[in-house]
Amino acid sequence: MxxxxxxxxxxxxxxxxxLGVLTARVAKPAVAFGGKYRIIDFPLSNCINSGIDxxxxxxxxxxxxxxxxxxxxxxxxxxxNNGGVTVLPPYEKSDNSEWYTGTANAxxxxxxxxEQYHPEYVLxxxxxxxxxxxYEVMLDFHKENxxxxxxxxxxxxxxxxxxFGIVIADEEKKILEFEEKPEHPRSNLASMxxxxxxxxxxxxxxxxxxxxxxxxxxxxxxxxxxxxxxRLFAYEYNGYWKDVGTLGSYWEAxxxxxxxxxxxxxxxxxxxIYTKSDIIEPQYLSSESVVERSIIGEGSExxxxxxxxxxxxxxxxxxxxxxxxxxxxxxxxxxENVMIDKAIVAENCVIGDRVRIGVGEEAxxxxxxxxxxxxxxxxxxxxxxxSDVSIGKNTAVSGVTTKEDYPTGTLxxxxxxxxxxxxx
Amino acid sequence: MKAVGIILAGxxxxxxxxxSNKRAIAAMPVGGSYRSIDFALSNMSNSHIxxxxxxxxxxxxxxxxxxxxxxxxxxxxxQGGLYVFNPTVTVDNSWWYRGTADAMYQxxxxxxxxxxxxxxxxSGDCVYKLDFNEVLDYHISxxxxxxxxxxxxxxxxxxxxxxxxxxxEDARVVEFEEKPMVSHSNTISAGIYIVRRRQLIEMLERSADEDRWDFxxxxxxxxxxxxxxxxxxxxxxxxxxxxxxxxYQTNMDFLKPEVRRYFFREEPTIYxxxxxxxxxxxxxxxxxxxxxxxxxxxxxxxxxxxxxxxKVFVGKNCVIKNSVILNDVYIGDNTHIENxxxxxxxxxxxxxxxxGENEIKVVYENNERYxx
Numbered sequence: 001m002x003x004x005x006x007x008x009x010x011x012x013x014x015x016x017x018x019l020g021v022l023t024a025r026v027a028k029p030a031v032a033f034g035g036k037y038r039i040i041d042f043p044l045s046n047c048i049n050s051g052i053d054x055x056x057x058x059x060x061x062x063x064x065x066x067x068x069x070x071x072x073x074x075x076x077x078x079x080x081n082n083g084g085v086t087v088l089p090p091y092e093k094s095d096n097s098e099w100y101t102g103t104a105n106a107x108x109x110x111x112x113x114x115e116q117y118h119p120e121y122v123l124x125x126x127x128x129x130x131x132x133x134x135y136e137v138m139l140d141f142h143k144e145n146x147x148x149x150x151x152x153x154x155x156x157x158x159x160x161x162x163x164f165g166i167v168i169a170d171e172e173k174k175i176l177e178f179e180e181k182p183e184h185p186r187s188n189l190a191s192m193x194x195x196x197x198x199x200x201x202x203x204x205x206x207x208x209x210x211x212x213x214x215x216x217x218x219x220x221x222x223x224x225x226x227x228x229x230x231r232l233f234a235y236e237y238n239g240y241w242k243d244v245g246t247l248g249s250y251w252e253a254x255x256x257x258x259x260x261x262x263x264x265x266x267x268x269x270x271x272x273i274y275t276k277s278d279i280i281e282p283q284y285l286s287s288e289s290v291v292e293r294s295i296i297g298e299g300s301e302x303x304x305x306x307x308x309x310x311x312x313x314x315x316x317x318x319x320x321x322x323x324x325x326x327x328x329x330x331x332x333x334x335x336e337n338v339m340i341d342k343a344i345v346a347e348n349c350v351i352g353d354r355v356r357i358g359v360g361e362e363a364x365x366x367x368x369x370x371x372x373x374x375x376x377x378x379x380x381x382x383x384x385x386x387s388d389v390s391i392g393k394n395t396a397v398s399g400v401t402t403k404e405d406y407p408t409g410t411l412x413x414x415x416x417x418x419x420x421x422x423x424x
Numbered sequence: 425m426k427a428v429g430i431i432l433a434g435x436x437x438x439x440x441x442x443x444s445n446k447r448a449i450a451a452m453p454v455g456g457s458y459r460s461i462d463f464a465l466s467n468m469s470n471s472h473i474x475x476x477x478x479x480x481x482x483x484x485x486x487x488x489x490x491x492x493x494x495x496x497x498x499x500x501x502x503q504g505g506l507y508v509f510n511p512t513v514t515v516d517n518s519w520w521y522r523g524t525a526d527a528m529y530q531x532x533x534x535x536x537x538x539x540x541x542x543x544x545x546x547s548g549d550c551v552y553k554l555d556f557n558e559v560l561d562y563h564i565s566x567x568x569x570x571x572x573x574x575x576x577x578x579x580x581x582x583x584x585x586x587x588x589x590x591x592x593e594d595a596r597v598v599e600f601e602e603k604p605m606v607s608h609s610n611t612i613s614a615g616i617y618i619v620r621r622r623q624l625i626e627m628l629e630r631s632a633d634e635d636r637w638d639f640x641x642x643x644x645x646x647x648x649x650x651x652x653x654x655x656x657x658x659x660x661x662x663x664x665x666x667x668x669x670x671x672y673q674t675n676m677d678f679l680k681p682e683v684r685r686y687f688f689r690e691e692p693t694i695y696x697x698x699x700x701x702x703x704x705x706x707x708x709x710x711x712x713x714x715x716x717x718x719x720x721x722x723x724x725x726x727x728x729x730x731x732x733x734x735k736v737f738v739g740k741n742c743v744i745k746n747s748v749i750l751n752d753v754y755i756g757d758n759t760h761i762e763n764x765x766x767x768x769x770x771x772x773x774x775x776x777x778x779x780g781e782n783e784i785k786v787v788y789e790n791n792e793r794y795x796x
Binding site for chain 2: 035036266267272273274277281286288290291292293298299313
């Protein structure tokens, strides 16, 4: 019988709709981060670094990139004879076939997967946070307290607390109460969406709540356990943790890596972050290039200027072009004499010569004011921008655009061109 | 593919000076992200050779570490695989490899047990791309016993450290001189050969009976008039790195756009072990011109016409010019490095000055590194 002390279930099926065109064709956990990585690399690397070698990855929304990235888990050493990584998409059953309707529902539908490892504990993770965390330390805390459920929490400022699920705990960190996005928070311990369950408790709760619509951990399972008198504890985490849920926070988290000694340091020997890298050659900086305060991925060719930016692998920047305060993802090709200011350009885009991105005054986005804000220009993957056009702030472009799409030669601040299918 | 591969990676060369103190030449870092042997291995993998034996002897630790997993080159299949053969003591042999032919002879059971009709032999210290299928087609069409891949060197280049070849109109090798003092040809052997497997076994056994151990002098040159030996000329980039000058030059070649495009952009790809390093980081004060920078580097100052391998740290107010900095070197503030090759894992103290005056200087320090 295979027996694993703790297995991890990684929820990676969400769209992350607040990332706009970036997640039009990929799930949020597969979005590139930090010049080389994808968001899911952080929880996956944390797992293997914490000694967890059995990880189920639950996928649903646009899973192709995620599936290709994970493969059989080689980059994370998760290709195992026993356990390893398993991608778990929703599947058809003899009756009651359904999509994953909520976080806990997704886990419930994979009861058989968990059962085959006879775990004592199950770690629930989400695939959309940037952090380094030793789950083994959290498990020790769980055991010490003889807890049934341990929730990872992090102190936030009182002003921010109303944006999170807040946990109220006593001195022993035993949880007394919860508040979901409270107006007047009584504590500043925010839930990070990371849970350790003792297997029996989780199994019982999932079965008891199986008919709950859109069964969710935060909304249903945790309250159910709490009401049932189970021992719930708050594990306090004090390291770097970033939810990259919006374009603004995603951009910011990337920019923070540029700092001289960033709070989140990828250059430490300890706790490596692993990823699948198919480009391995060195990058080339030409005689005319200027690069400062930037991070650049493998195989990129820089003939222009790059300031305060994060560039992925295999990016090329033409002569006379200037990139500033921007994120340029893998395989994107930028022509000559282009000016890019405060933009997120997704993978494999082609930007024509003399294009100006991020010009003019800010204006609220007409299509989705909440998503396309922060003064950013967002360009979805595989997009093409023709030569000589200008693009304003708080804008989004997705798909192959031609000169006809820019009748005045300018996409004004707050406007959007979306040509690629089901982008939101 | 109807061939097994053998990579000769046991060698050392005094022309490498201090650089070969630490490792066999085949394990020398090349082109920012690779090791020399990656080129032969990738060529074999890309030519669909499934079984490759690497013969090592001299200072093989670094090489063995690089080859610790065969997955990077897509070997390690159920059929075939990557084998590393170090010299071993057996009941009837207690010798080191006495030469390239002996290295193969001591592993003759490997050759005898395979079923592929041909053997492709390549040295591990050459930087090149080659489709061995094309060479094999040529070998078969010429009804050759041995095919030697060769390369025309630019006129004026000193060929005295190579095997020099003269061929007739039919491309049959009529003259083969190893490291000649004076030479009338500028065609050299690229150190890549194709032989029929049974033929090779027979020649190796016969040479061993006669106490002859070198593949070039005791087989190629000795059998030149008896066997049909043909030359296959390769036109594309080829370079042997086994001297300090050529090692430096080969790395500098990667600064040329056509060489970069050929090796980095065009198919087939050269593979190497993946190191899981973060992307390169350029802090304020960095000023990098015409240089190759590998992953994991952190740069704080001026770098010009240089190749920086993985995980190099360059402090503030340094000048690095026309130099090759190998893996994991730490360079303190205010250091000047010009026309140098800096050995891997070195720590260069702040405020130091290294300059190769009339030749390339090999920097080989042994300073302690203090890590916080």
